[in-house]
Amino acid sequence: MIQDIVVYPDKRLKQISKEVTQFDETLHTLLDDMYDTMVSKKGVGLAAIQIGVAKRVLIINLPEDDNDDVVIKKEDTLEIINPIFLSKEGSCKHQEGCLSIPGFYEDIERAKKVIMEYQDRDGVKHTIENDDFLAIALQHEHDHLEGKVFVEKLSILKRKKFEKEWKKKYK
Numbered sequence: 095m096i097q098d099i100v101v102y103p104d105k106r107l108k109q110i111s112k113e114v115t116q117f118d119e120t121l122h123t124l125l126d127d128m129y130d131t132m133v134s135k136k137g138v139g140l141a142a143i144q145i146g147v148a149k150r151v152l153i154i155n156l157p158e159d160d161n162d163d164v165v166i167k168k169e170d171t172l173e174i175i176n177p178i179f180l181s182k183e184g185s186c187k188h189q190e191g192c193l194s195i196p197g198f199y200e201d202i203e204r205a206k207k208v209i210m211e212y213q214d215r216d217g218v219k220h221t222i223e224n225d226d227f228l229a230i231a232l233q234h235e236h237d238h239l240e241g242k243v244f245v246e247k248l249s250i251l252k253r254k255k256f257e258k259e260w261k262k263k264y265k
């Protein structure tokens with residue numbers, strides 16, 4: 095079911111999400127709701143807190159670009175629970191956006207290569223390694239679990255400009 099997205103500067107986005115201990119129907123419904131919500135907003139990633147649930151759960155679905163046909167398949171969705179970075183290396187800059195900060199995009203510096211350990215919806219442990227756009231998405235979504243949003247990584251000047259524009263837009 096599609097849920098409402100928590101929009102910046104809602105205080106809930108500052109919450110530190112709690113570890114998942116039960117890999118049950120409640121978790122599966124949460125994951126399914128997150129998928130429906132993300133797809134309805136044409137997003138590529140979503141953390142549970144963005145629909146108001148402070149659990150260490152995130153999903154990512156980077157559409158495959160085969161011959162102009164952008165196909166989003168539910169089975170391609172990475173469902174990541176209780177993620178831990180085992181390593182972060184190098185650095186890169188890429189434009190980011192966020193469903194909780196709609197319409198705002200900016201270049202953000204992140205690690206280039208990450209290795210992450212996580213559990214799937216059944217609690218089975220996996221390790222993922224990436225040095226491409228997925229690495230950036232993992233870092234962006236993981237920040238949400240720590241109560242952080244990407245605009246916090248902007249320079250002071252850019253942040254001030256953003257806050258000013260945002261207030262105008264949402265008041």
Ligand code: CO
Nearest residue numbers: 191192193194
């Ligand atoms: Co986000």
